[in-house]
Amino acid sequence: KIPVILDCDPGIDDTMMLTLAFARPELDIRLVTTEAGNVSQDKTTYNALSFLTYIKQDVEVARGLDAPMFRTLEVAEEIHGEGGLGNVKWAEPTLQTSERSAVNAMRETLLASDEPVIIVATGPLTNVAALLLAHPEVKPKIKMISWMGGSAVGGNMSTTAEFNAYVDPHAVELVFRSGLPIVMSGLDVTHKAYITLDEMERLSKSGTSFAEKVAEMMKFYTFTQSQTPFHAPNFENQIRVHDVCAVAYLVAPELFQGGDYFVEVELEGRLTAGSTIVDYVGKTGKAHNVKVLHTVNREGFIELFFNAVDTIGKQ
Ligand code: BDR
Numbered sequence: 317k318i319p320v321i322l323d324c325d326p327g328i329d330d331t332m333m334l335t336l337a338f339a340r341p342e343l344d345i346r347l348v349t350t351e352a353g354n355v356s357q358d359k360t361t362y363n364a365l366s367f368l369t370y371i372k373q374d375v376e377v378a379r380g381l382d383a384p385m386f387r388t389l390e391v392a393e394e395i396h397g398e399g400g401l402g403n404v405k406w407a408e409p410t411l412q413t414s415e416r417s418a419v420n421a422m423r424e425t426l427l428a429s430d431e432p433v434i435i436v437a438t439g440p441l442t443n444v445a446a447l448l449l450a451h452p453e454v455k456p457k458i459k460m461i462s463w464m465g466g467s468a469v470g471g472n473m474s475t476t477a478e479f480n481a482y483v484d485p486h487a488v489e490l491v492f493r494s495g496l497p498i499v500m501s502g503l504d505v506t507h508k509a510y511i512t513l514d515e516m517e518r519l520s521k522s523g524t525s526f527a528e529k530v531a532e533m534m535k536f537y538t539f540t541q542s543q544t545p546f547h548a549p550n551f552e553n554q555i556r557v558h559d560v561c562a563v564a565y566l567v568a569p570e571l572f573q574g575g576d577y578f579v580e581v582e583l584e585g586r587l588t589a590g591s592t593i594v595d596y597v598g599k600t601g602k603a604h605n606v607k608v609l610h611t612v613n614r615e616g617f618i619e620l621f622f623n624a625v626d627t628i629g630k631q
């Protein structure tokens with residue numbers, strides 16, 4: 317089994333990432349950590365507990381940092397709803413928040429592991445950066461960081477910056493410079509990992525109440541995402557499930573294509589703060605630090621995701 321830690325800010329697509337992760341028998345999920353991002357830290361923690369209670373997963377959930385390293389938190393309630401999970405209520409949490417902080421829980425989980433662990437991060441990377449800054453001794457225990465965030469071309473929070481990178485660029489910079497293997501599922505690939513409304517309709521009729529709720533939540537997301545002006549003309553028919561890619565890459569890497577590049581992030585920038593700058597022409601001559609995914613086999617991805625919804629729905 318592959319040992320993993322899931323660091324997230326649920327978030328509609330973060331819950332879909334959790335769905336795929338908990339559906340896959342080859343993953344050994346040691347810890348879930350939450351952070352501020354799509355909504356406040358209180359809300360992301362509540363949402364993780366509520367969703368995991370609903371899908372009956374008894375896993376440690378540790379609360380992370382309340383705000384980005386230097387910037388003021390900007391949330392995405394206009395996309396994910398005021399509570400962070402659209403208009404769907406999952407369950408009154410019976411799972412409790414861990415007494416350990418996210419950083420301590422990550423540190424202790426990593427040091428206690430016999431084999432290196434993969435960290436899946438689908439938020440602004442604040443917790444992972446704080447971990448590496450405070451406890452660099454954990455590095456040999458991290459096999460890879462699979463992060464949803466950034467983009468080689470174009471943004472969604474601004475014209476050039478993707479949301480997670482925009483929220484905490486200093487954290488992203490710290491992680492990019494860590495020397496650890498990093499796989500970046502940015503907008504280049506996640507915009508290709510979309511689900512159409514017809515496909516979502518098919519999912520909602522797949523026979524479980526979980527699938528119905530997922531489809532309801534995703535329809536909320538379709539509408540809000542379509543209000544974002546930067547995207548493809550038929551955006552409202554393309555529901556992006558960004559965060560799912562970070563787990564899908566672990567269990568089905570053959571669905572993805574990408575390349576190794578030197579990547580940096582713009583920390584200030586008059587127009588471009590939070591943009592990830594991918595040196596795809598090799599101008600800097602600097603060593604590659606990030607594997608940047610750019611293409612996905614959409615049919616295969618959807619099959620993987622729908623099977624996960626089915627598996628969790630039938631549990
Ligand atoms: C990312 O931003 C968040 O709103 C999503 O959860 C995802 O992690 C997409 O840009």
Ligand code: CA
Nearest residue numbers: 327330438439
């Ligand atoms: Ca997220």
